[in-house]
Amino acid sequence: MLALIATLSAALMVTAAGAPGRAPVDPVADFLRAADGNDFAAMEAVMDRGGPGFVAKVSNCYLRRVYQTPDGITAAWMCREGPARSRVVMGRLGLTAENTVSVVVVREEVNDRPAPDRAGSAFAD
Template identity: 45%
Template structure:
């Protein structure tokens, strides 16, 4: 099972990944785009479109060094959406690969603090 982790530990001290995750946690879309590799993974435009109305809920790492990030998105009063992405680094910045998107018939929980403090079960 993946466990919530700090950004520096999660990223294996990879500067672009840490910068991307810290910007995402702060809701800083300009910072997210600046940290991304424009030539790999999701384009900034695609990512920002998918994450419109979302907040970074949790960041997970595992012993193999993989990093996953989960965003919670509001879709009205009674619906929500979760976006799960793999986050990795290349020579030119963070690479974000959206791997799953699920819609739910329940409201998104409110943000309760930094994503690195959340344990989602």
């Protein structure tokens, strides 16, 4: 899975426009690292205007998995909805023209079973 984030990072690497000599900026990789650490403020800092709404939606969740699909990067969050219920939120990540991250929720499902405990990083094998 670490290879996946390295591949994603390399594929999404962009350089700040008009700023020669500046370090590359990769908002999607920054977003994923922040999401993996449940750093919601850092997630929101690299997101587009829809960021606060999305962050509020996953504020009681943890990043469970990240997938590279033909449509791009999809991330899945696992949320506790009480002792016997859970919710899964899947979002497709994108990069805007303003070099910010957008997340479009492509699926949200409530299950009548508890969320599994977090078991380390979403990027662990």
